[in-house]
Amino acid sequence: MTTINGLRLPAIEAPAATVVRAPVRAAPSIFHERWWLDIATQGNWKLAVVKQNDEIIGEMPYATQRTGLWRISRLPPLTRTLGPVIKPVTGSVARQLHHRLDVTGRLIEQLPDCDSFFQVLDPRVDDALAFALHGFTVSARYTFRIGAQTAADEAWEHLASKTRNVIRSASRELTVVPDLAPDEFIAFYRANLAARSRTNAYGDEVMRDLVNAFVERKAGTLLGAYGKGRKLVAAVGLVWDHQAMYYLLSSRAQDAHCGSISLLLWTGVGRALERKLTFDFDGFSNPSTFSFLNGFGATLTQRLGVERHGTGYLLARTLKRWLSPARVFVPNL
Structure with missing residues (x-):
C-alpha cells in the first residue's frame, strides 16, 4: 500500500517482463502485439514487413474490412495507435532520416489499395514525412502524458x-x-x-x-x-x-x-x-474530455494521424455530410 499526499493507493502487480515478445522489433507498443491484434480484429489483420539480410528492420500492422461498397483500413477497436515500427540505425542525422524514409516507404508500398486508410501513430513516432511523400494527409491528434x-x-x-x-x-x-x-x-x-x-x-x-x-x-x-x-x-x-x-x-x-x-x-x-512507466491518458475528441483530462496537469503530447482516401470515397462522404439533416461541428483532435 502506497501513500501519496495522504491518499492510500492499492498495489498493482508490476508489468511482466515478457509483455513484448519480439526482440527484433524496436520497442513496439502493446497495441502492436500479435495477440492484441488477433483479438481486436478477430484475426483480420496483416503485417507489412521489410527485411535486410534476413533480419526484420521494419513492420507495420494493418486491418482491413469491407463496409458496403468500400474497402477501408482503420484502427481496430480499443487499439489507440499503430503505425510503423522501425529498427533504428546509428550514424548522422541524415543517415537516420534516410533509413526511416526508406524503410517506411517500403512498408507503405505493401499496404493494400483501400478506398480509405487511417491510422494514428504511436507518440514515439515523431515524424510522418514518408507518409506525406507518398500522398497521405498528415494531421495532429493529441493525448496527455505524465513522464516516467x-x-x-x-x-x-x-x-x-x-x-x-x-x-x-x-x-x-x-x-x-x-x-x-x-x-x-x-x-x-x-x-x-x-x-x-x-x-x-x-x-x-x-x-x-x-x-x-x-x-x-x-x-x-x-x-x-x-x-x-x-x-x-x-x-x-x-x-x-x-x-x-x-x-x-x-x-x-x-x-x-x-x-x-x-x-x-x-x-x-x-x-x-x-x-x-509513462502514464498515457489516451486521446480526446471533444472539449469536455479535454477539460477533464487537462485537470491532471499532464503534458499535452502530439500523435500524428495519417490518412489517404480515394476520390469516390471522398465524394460520397462529402455528399452524405451535406444531406445529413443535422451537421454538428466536431474539432479535429
Whole structure:
C-alpha cells in the first residue's frame, strides 16, 4: 500500500517482463502485439514487413474490412495507435532520416489499395514525412502524458485544484480495489450502457476477449471503486507495455461520486510512476474530455494521424455530410 499526499493507493502487480515478445522489433507498443491484434480484429489483420539480410528492420500492422461498397483500413477497436515500427540505425542525422524514409516507404508500398486508410501513430513516432511523400494527409491528434521520471508528489502538485479536491473527496467515500475480476467489470460496463440506452461501441465480444487477455497475460489490470455496502460504482481498465501505462476503458454508475473516475486514474498514475512507466491518458475528441483530462496537469503530447482516401470515397462522404439533416461541428483532435 502506497501513500501519496495522504491518499492510500492499492498495489498493482508490476508489468511482466515478457509483455513484448519480439526482440527484433524496436520497442513496439502493446497495441502492436500479435495477440492484441488477433483479438481486436478477430484475426483480420496483416503485417507489412521489410527485411535486410534476413533480419526484420521494419513492420507495420494493418486491418482491413469491407463496409458496403468500400474497402477501408482503420484502427481496430480499443487499439489507440499503430503505425510503423522501425529498427533504428546509428550514424548522422541524415543517415537516420534516410533509413526511416526508406524503410517506411517500403512498408507503405505493401499496404493494400483501400478506398480509405487511417491510422494514428504511436507518440514515439515523431515524424510522418514518408507518409506525406507518398500522398497521405498528415494531421495532429493529441493525448496527455505524465513522464516516467516524474515524482509522485510532483505529479500531485501539478493537478488542478478542482481535480485534487474531487480526488480527496472521493477517497473519503470510496474504496479502490485492484484486480477486479474481468466478469465483474464486463457485467458492470454492460449494465451502465443499458442504463443509458447505449450499445458497446467496441463490440461486446471483442471487448470481453481483450479484457480477459490482458488480465491473463498480466499486461493490464482492472480497478474498481466501491461505495457503501460494497457496491461497485466505477471501474477503469489500464494496460501497459515496457514504455507506458494506458488508460483504456472506464465506466461509472449514474449515481457514482463525481470524483470516482478521477480517483481511479490517480491510482493508476501512482502505480505507473512507481514502475517508471509513462502514464498515457489516451486521446480526446471533444472539449469536455479535454477539460477533464487537462485537470491532471499532464503534458499535452502530439500523435500524428495519417490518412489517404480515394476520390469516390471522398465524394460520397462529402455528399452524405451535406444531406445529413443535422451537421454538428466536431474539432479535429
